Amino acid sequence: MGNLGRSAWIIIGGGIFFFLLALPLTLSGYWVRLFTNIFLFAILAESVNIIAGYCGYLALGNIMFFGLGAYVEAVLMTKCGLSFFPSLLAAGAGAGIFAVLIGLPILRLKREYFLMGTMVLLILLREITSNISITGGGQGISLPLFPGNAARSNLFFYYLMFVLMNLSIACTFFISRSYLGYAFRAIRFDEDTASVMGINPTPYKTAAWALSAFFTGLAGGVYAYWMTYIEPGDVYHVAPSIKMFLMMVLGGGGTVLGPVAGAFFIEFISEFVWGRFLEIHFLILGLILVLVCIFTPKGFVFLFQGGFRLSKLMAGVKENKV
Amino acid sequence: MLLGQFIINGLLQGGFYACLAVPFSIVFGIMGMINLAHGTQVILGAYITYAVSLALGIDPFLTFPISMVSLFVLGYLIQKYIINLVAKGGLVITSLLTFGLNLIIINIILLIWKADYRGTNPWYMGMSFELSSVTIPYVRLGIFVIAILLTIVTEIFLRKTETGNAIVATAMNPRAAQLMGMDIGKTYCLTFAISSALGGAVGSLFILANPVSPFSGDNFFVILFVVAILGGVGSIPGALLAGLLLGLVESLSVVVFDIQYQKIILSIFCLLILIFLPNGLMGKRIYG
Numbered sequence: 001m002g003n004l005g006r007s008a009w010i011i012i013g014g015g016i017f018f019f020l021l022a023l024p025l026t027l028s029g030y031w032v033r034l035f036t037n038i039f040l041f042a043i044l045a046e047s048v049n050i051i052a053g054y055c056g057y058l059a060l061g062n063i064m065f066f067g068l069g070a071y072v073e074a075v076l077m078t079k080c081g082l083s084f085f086p087s088l089l090a091a092g093a094g095a096g097i098f099a100v101l102i103g104l105p106i107l108r109l110k111r112e113y114f115l116m117g118t119m120v121l122l123i124l125l126r127e128i129t130s131n132i133s134i135t136g137g138g139q140g141i142s143l144p145l146f147p148g149n150a151a152r153s154n155l156f157f158y159y160l161m162f163v164l165m166n167l168s169i170a171c172t173f174f175i176s177r178s179y180l181g182y183a184f185r186a187i188r189f190d191e192d193t194a195s196v197m198g199i200n201p202t203p204y205k206t207a208a209w210a211l212s213a214f215f216t217g218l219a220g221g222v223y224a225y226w227m228t229y230i231e232p233g234d235v236y237h238v239a240p241s242i243k244m245f246l247m248m249v250l251g252g253g254g255t256v257l258g259p260v261a262g263a264f265f266i267e268f269i270s271e272f273v274w275g276r277f278l279e280i281h282f283l284i285l286g287l288i289l290v291l292v293c294i295f296t297p298k299g300f301v302f303l304f305q306g307g308f309r310l311s312k313l314m315a316g317v318k319e320n321k322v
Numbered sequence: 323m324l325l326g327q328f329i330i331n332g333l334l335q336g337g338f339y340a341c342l343a344v345p346f347s348i349v350f351g352i353m354g355m356i357n358l359a360h361g362t363q364v365i366l367g368a369y370i371t372y373a374v375s376l377a378l379g380i381d382p383f384l385t386f387p388i389s390m391v392s393l394f395v396l397g398y399l400i401q402k403y404i405i406n407l408v409a410k411g412g413l414v415i416t417s418l419l420t421f422g423l424n425l426i427i428i429n430i431i432l433l434i435w436k437a438d439y440r441g442t443n444p445w446y447m448g449m450s451f452e453l454s455s456v457t458i459p460y461v462r463l464g465i466f467v468i469a470i471l472l473t474i475v476t477e478i479f480l481r482k483t484e485t486g487n488a489i490v491a492t493a494m495n496p497r498a499a500q501l502m503g504m505d506i507g508k509t510y511c512l513t514f515a516i517s518s519a520l521g522g523a524v525g526s527l528f529i530l531a532n533p534v535s536p537f538s539g540d541n542f543f544v545i546l547f548v549v550a551i552l553g554g555v556g557s558i559p560g561a562l563l564a565g566l567l568l569g570l571v572e573s574l575s576v577v578v579f580d581i582q583y584q585k586i587i588l589s590i591f592c593l594l595i596l597i598f599l600p601n602g603l604m605g606k607r608i609y610g
Contacts, residue, residue, distance in 0.1 A: 058414050105597045111413050112356055116547045117596045123544055124589035131582055238540070242421045249418060283429035289422025290404060297411045320411035322507045 017166075024158050032154045036226070038267040039161035040219055044240070045247035045259035046168040047215035052245065053253030054181060055208040056188030058111060061118030063241035064125050065095040065213040069220030070235045074141045075134055077225070088221040095217025096210040107205045119238070126236035140231030143224055157226045164222065165260070168215045173256050175211075184208055185254070242289070250292050252299030261300070326456045328573045334462045336569020340562045341469035342524050342542065343549030344476060345517035351556020352493040352513050353409065355416045359424040360546060361539030362431075363518050367393055367525025368534045369431055372440050382442040382530055383464060389522035397518025401511040409510060424539070431536040441533035465527045470562070472523055476516070477558040489513050493556060544585075548592045554602035563603060 024032045044066065051059050069091035076087035106117045130138040146153040175181045183204045186194035191201050224230050243266065244259075251262030266288075277284065295313045296303055297320060303312055346360045367389035374389075375382040400423065408415050450459040480486035492499045492509045500506055528534065548568050553560030568591075575587040 052414065058417065060417060106593075109596060109600060112350070112354070113551070113596055113600050115356060115413065115417065116551070117593065120544055120547060120589050120592045120596070124586065124593065127585045127589060131586065239425075242418065245414065245418055249414065253414075279433065280429055282425040282432070286422040286425030286429065289418055289425070293411065293415045293419040293422065294404070294407050297408065297415045317407055320408045320415070322406045322409040322510055 020162060024155055029150060029154050032158050034267075034271060036154070036158045036161045038264055039158075039165045040223060041240075041244060041247060041267055042165045042260045042263040043161070043168050043215055043219040044244040045251070045263045046165070046172055047212040047219075048244050049248050049253060049255075049259040050172060050175065050184075050215075051208050051212040053248055053255070053259065054175065054184040054188060055205055056111075057107065057205060057209070058115045058245075059118045059209065059212070060115050060245065061120075061122035061238070061241060062212065062216060062244070063238065064118070064122040064236060065099065065216035066220035066223070066240075067122075067125060067129070067232070067235035068098060069095045069217030070224035070230050071129060071135055071141075071220075072217070073221035073224045074143050074230055077143055078141060079134060084225055088218060088225075091221030091224075092214045092218040095220070096214035099209045099213030100206055103206045103209045104202075107202070107209060122236055122238060122241070126232045129232040129236065135232075138232060140229060140234070143228045143230075145228055146225065157222065160222055161219075164215070164218055169256065169260060171211065171215070176256050180204070180207070188254070239285075243285070246289055246292060250296060250299055252301035255299070255301055258299055258301050265300075325577070326454075328577055329570065330456050330458060331462075332570040332573030333566055334458075334466045334569070335573065336566035337466040337469045337562075338524070338527065338565075339545050339549055339568050340553075340565025341473050341520070341527075343546050343553070343565060344473050344558055344561045345520040345524075346546045347550035347553065347556055347561050348476075348480075348558075349514060349517045350550055352489060353510055354413075355405070355409070355420070356413070357517070358417055358420040358543075359427060360420075360517070360521055361542035362424045362427045362536075363393060363397070363521040363539075364525040364528060364542065365534055365536065365539040366396075366427055366431060367522030368529035368538075369435055369440070369525075370522065371526040371529050372435075372442060372534075375442055382444055382526070386468065386523045386526035389526045390519040393522030394515045394519035398511050398515035400518075401514035402507070405514065406507050406510060428536050428539070435536070437536060439533040439535045440529070442529055444530070461530050465530060468527060469524070472520060473558060473562055476520065479516075480558070485512065544588050544592050548588070548595060551592075551600060552595050552602050554604040557602070557604060560602055560604050 020035070023035065027035075044063075048059065048062050051057050051062065072091040072094045073087045076082045076090055077084065082090075102121060106114060106121070109117055129135045135141060146156065148156075175184065183194070183199050186197065186199055187201050187204060195201055220235065223235070244263075247262035247266050248259040249262070250265065251258030251260065253259070269288075270285075273284075295316060297316055342364065346357060349355055349357045349360070367386075370389040370392055371382050371385040374380070374385045404423070405416070405419065408419055444461075446460055448459070450457050452458075480490055488499070488504055489509055489512065491502070492504060492506055492513075496506055499509070525534075532538075545568065549561050549564045552567065553562070553564035568588075571591055572584060572588060575584055579587060
């Protein structure tokens with residue numbers, strides 16, 4: 001993509017931004033909700049990108065912060081009578097603080113072990129949520145309805161998700177350009193070498209996971225208020241977690257806009273191609289996962305960089321083949 | 323003696339856990355891959371037992387060789403034509419790929435057998451004998467014996483046969499093994515096929531005592547992780563020990579806490595092992 005100038009990219013990016021900003025004025029509720037969902041997954045993919053794409057720590061259970069944020073939001077709004085925005089802030093901050101606390105022991109683990117640790121944490125949070133009374137247990141919990149009619153509620157959540165998505169993109173952009181981003185990439189490349197070069201990995205890894213958890217928790221909080229009903233099996237589900245990894249890998253991990261593009265791509269084809277075949281929904285998602293892993297393990301970005309050629313697909317296969 | 327009963331229950335369940343996790347641990351140790359589809363391969367074996375015993379009318383206990391053979395073939399083909407294509411792609415790619423396979427297998431099971439719980443009900447179900455006031459159900463004892471035998475046979479196969487030695491050698495140093503003229507791809511295929519076959523056998527045993535649904539495989543994650551790590555990745559004797567220990571922990575946790583907290587206790591147990599004993603009881607990775 002290097003053959004386009006910098007200013008051309010700013011114009012394209014700005015065009016898409018204002019297009020999405022004006023979109024709900026012309027579209028029906030169905031489309032507005034569809035785009036809200038896409039923004040939601042873009043936030044999730046972008047936040048998993050911070051810890052997995054930049055830092056190289058494969059937090060496969062990262063959706064736990066989504067569930068945590070959703071439940072903090074729900075409990076604060078129903079049991080403590082707080083209004084939406086303060087609870088949302090608490091949802092994000094709660095997820096971030098939890099990531100710091102659990103990250104100090106868990107982030108010491110090597111990659112496979114860290115992956116397993118996050119999956120076990122996801123299961124642990126789901127079981128705890130199902131078994132205590134303040135969260136409503138396995139029956140789930142209902143949130144207060146959004147005041148106003150359906151059209152207003154659609155617009156509210158559309159713009160809220162849109163703002164959060166742009167915040168997460170901006171945050172990733174500043175990370176990628178800052179000292180923090182260089183440290184993250186050094187850790188992904190080789191943690192031992194990074195620490196020899198004077199980067200103490202622990203605070204950086206913890207910061208990366210906390211940021212990732214913060215955005216995931218915010219998304220969870222908005223999701224809970226949007227859906228007005230959540231249950232443990234729904235918000236602590238491993239499949240969306242895998243989906244956001246798929247989006248990240250497809251778009252290109254460790255790039256600013258790759259995961260967002262991956263989220264738009266996957267959610268669009270999910271809605272229009274395989275969303276229509278409920279019986280084989282999993283089968284097609286599984287096939288996409290397998291094909292992406294085989295043919296585009298480095299993401300679309302690398303496939304189209306310097307012109308697309310079919311031989312590039314096969315080169316990727318050859319590289320990883322035993 | 324209620325405590326004795328809990329200990330026996332735990333040990334019987336633990337033998338099953340060992341056999342459940344050994345193939346996962348072998349694949350982890352030898353290929354450095356976390357096979358997220360393993361639980362569902364086990365469930366596929368369970369459904370094969372269900373279908374075969376229903377269609378042919380044979381005792382479900384005798385169907386496990388059929389699941390083993392069919393999953394051996396399936397595993398070989400999956401490794402040869404799918405996983406081998408990405409085997410060098412790193413952890414994120416192999417985990418995503420195996421989760422994709424997991425979804426595909428779940429969906430195929432759903433299409434054939436629907437989402438209902440299925441179980442087998444042989445005539446000796448619920449029969450048991452007493453051993454100094456401890457009740458031992460025949461089905462559980464049978465599962466335990468077969469599981470332990472399969473685990474021991476696998477260990478002997480890896481240690482004493484030439485093919486087994488080739489697999490272990492590949493795990494220890496793939497490059498050196500390649501220089502000695504071994505075909506890594508073929509060794510990986512065999513490893514995964516053996517792992518799938520064992521998984522299939524475990525599934526056949528699982529459905530004897532528990533009804534299964536297409537999604538039951540996801541419940542195995544914590545058990546697989548605990549046994550593989552606690553036993554030392556790739557070590558079969560270690561897995562046996564860890565499986566028995568896990569069975570005891572699970573069974574005795576009911577004595578202290580309510581049964582609904584069992585999954586929470588197991589998850590916390592797994593986290594503690596990850597944090598404090600990541601190299602297992604033996605203190606080192608056996609190979610891989």
